[in-house]
Amino acid sequence: MGAEPDVATLRATVRGAVLEPGDEGFDEARGTYNLVVDQRPALIVVPADAQDVVTVIRYASHRAMRVVPQRTGHNAEPLGDLAGAVLLRTDAMREVRIDAERRRALVGAGAKWEDVVPSASELGLAALHGSTPDVSVVGYTLGGGLGWYARALGLACNSVTGIQVATADGVLRWVDPDVEPELFWALRGGGGTFGVVTAIEFRLYPVTEVYAGVLFFPWERSAEVLRAWEAWTRTVPDEMTSVGRIMQFPPFPEIPEPMRGKAFVLVEGVYLGDEETGAQLMEPLRRLGPLLDTFAMVPPAGIAELHMDPPQPLPYQSDSMVLTDVTQADIDRFVDAIGPGSGSPLVSVEIRHLGGELDRVRRGSGALSRMPGSYILFGVGIAPDPAGVQTVRQWLATMKESLRDQAGGLYLNFTEKAVDPAEIFPVDVYERLRAVRASVDPNGLIRANHEIPAARD
């Protein structure tokens, strides 16, 4: 315990890269999607395969170091100080296997949605990905996975059929509904606390085309459009998943000219159904006269970038909360607080419509069996320096304050700052997760962004 890590032995044992501070590639490997985060682990390993992961776990365990699995660092901020830890970057484990007949995908820990969605789409299949192709399938799914088909098909974690995971005891396990069901349950929505996932298998759905797009309206019409959207969400079937959003596009050269440096209020939507019905459903919002209307039938791959999330790393701050409901008066308060004329610098504030399948608890579902609330709020602003961080945080607080009456809890994946993990789960779920942690990692070898502490006797 506490002995100087013998990095040379580790290097000689694993197939992947082992990087120490000062090594070429170390700084690149410690980088994350959020440039506000400056993580400085003692060691970085980029495992080539599951066996490398097991070797790293045994090595770290022997030397009382903590193991921090990470892919993109999209949700790295809550981790805090990584001094003395081994950062395990899964970037090289990008294998994707699609079994079209069984409608299943088996993907490595490093696979991003961009590695899965286009190939599945070519086979007439859709996966339950979210708003950006750039996050890892594993990180997204362990935290729940709220995507474009969510109101019809539920959370991604509840379409998982099996997981390969290396646990803190250095054992590589396959868990599924029949094998170690309790660990399988915890991994599906409980986050990355319970081991290093090396591969994940999940269901794909037969979808050749969806009716999807964005309506862009002038920013000044934010209250009117979001009010109309809120009323409209009460009328749509579960097959329609949508977002009401205010966007102030930054003046970045990579943003297409019609949007660059301009502000809009938007309605984004994906309808799992035919064009005629989709068009009928959109009619009440179309009648408002959008500046731009991109709704059309597209293959599943066509919605991967519908939400226009930036592909390149940025310095940013975000905040979020689940909303029990949203009323017309709430929309007014929200728009007054962060809409036109408020002075808000937030690049994007969005309200996603929940409900439908997200609200139904199915037998055999994981730790996040349902999304609480009827809507979820997420806001983000660019924070290029410490003063910018403070400014954006204040505006995010103003955003949340405007909807305080509807505060309905936190969603793990959208929680990008350190919180008490007990706030993320209902009490009974949290206690059950703590018991699973105690059984698989009582000494806390694995470090997750929203780590569940082991239950104590």
Ligand SMILES: Cc1cc2nc3c(=O)[nH]c(=O)nc-3n(C[C@H](O)[C@H](O)[C@H](O)COP(=O)(O)OP(=O)(O)OC[C@H]3O[C@@H](n4cnc5c(N)ncnc54)[C@H](O)[C@@H]3O)c2cc1C
């Ligand atoms: C632009 C953007 C858009 C997003 N859109 C959505 C969305 O539509 N829906 C949604 O639900 N979420 C969304 N998210 C949130 C995203 O799903 C989470 O940030 C998720 O944790 C990202 O996973 P990652 O592995 O890429 O990130 P990382 O920061 O690399 O990992 C996050 C955490 O996941 C765990 N983890 C990752 N890999 C492993 C592994 N192999 N084994 C064990 N634990 C692991 C760890 O605890 C890690 O700290 C979005 C985030 C961003 C930045």
